[in-house]
Amino acid sequence: MKKPFSAQIFTVTIMVMLGLFSGINFAFAQSNNPGPKIGIKGGLNLSQLYVDQPNVENESMKMGIHFGLFSKIPINNYVALQPEVLYTNTGSKVSYGGSDFENVFGIETGEIRFNLNYVQVPVALAVNLGPLNVHAGPYLAYLLSANVKDWKSSETSPTQVRELDTKDFNKIDYGLVIGAGFDIKAVNVGARYNYGLRNVGKEGLAGNLTDNSKNAVVQVYLGFGF
Template identity: 30%
Template sequence: MKKLLLGLAIALSSMSFAQEKAKEASLPVRFGVKAGLNVSSINSDDAKAKAGLYGGFFANIPVASSFSVQPELLYNGMGAKNEDYSDVKLNLDYISVPVMVQYNILPEFYVEAGPQFSFAINRKIKGPGGTADVKDFYKGFDFGLGLGAGYYIAQGFGVTARFVAGVTDIIENNNDDAIRNSVFQIGVAYKF
């Protein structure tokens, strides 16, 4: 819970600090919503990709004519499927706080990179025998690095793509090789 509050505090302070910077630069802060498809997995020999959803809110805060900071607050459905038994799924649901630095190559097209702080809200394995809670085996916090791009078509509507590679081990008390999340996201965004 402390990490969730810390992540939210970082996102809110980034938004308020950047709003002041944007006022100084007379560039407007834009708020928006985004949603789309996650294709996620973990780096385990018996894991394969699983589809999920993401969605949430963002603030796009210009800090220069071509640069902006975009803190986000997202629901992120991640996890993996078992390679041998595709009906066995690891469902890891997070509240994620990415803080992306964006560079506008063109006014409509940007590239981005930055950290993502994720706080687990659900950790379960689902299979033919039912659903089991595995929160004692998977950590409640995940840290990743994201790299992406987006294109705004018209009137604030755009398409986005991002890859987030997990940096931290998601297994509690793991003495073997680190198990990390990875997720590819593709979706739509709308700036108000």
């Protein structure tokens, strides 16, 4: 297993993006248009991979978190561009079974938990209808770390699934986001759906276990603007 990404790298990334957002804010402040709102946001992830594989007995959502920075850059009084930089963890809980499962994959039957951690950059177009906003757009994400654990029914603690880790999953993910939220003064609250368009697993064991599944994530968030 590779070690999780460096906290220093993540801190530098956040500082760089904060500087970029601050620069955008300053530039808009010099114009006649209102400057963009920048802020921090975070919340809950409910993710699933929707594995379509004959040995799958059950799938359930994995709970995770996301947090990061956002900005709303006005285009006019009703439309704004909303770029974000987020740390987000996704995955799924999949129960495998069948008499041939262990022979084919070398893994005991039981629940396997996929844990995938990304830096995600969504860029949405937001339409403002009073305090309500609806937004949609593409996202690009980079896989920071991954681990997969096998929870067997006869055990109380998980074991690592063979040698599966970050290198067994595609580093780049991309897809679409769509959501709605409310802006109440400096507070932003809402929900969003992330629809992945890139296969999560590479060829080999990871690809066979996930069967070309893609990320599907529901996010509920709370943000504070400046």
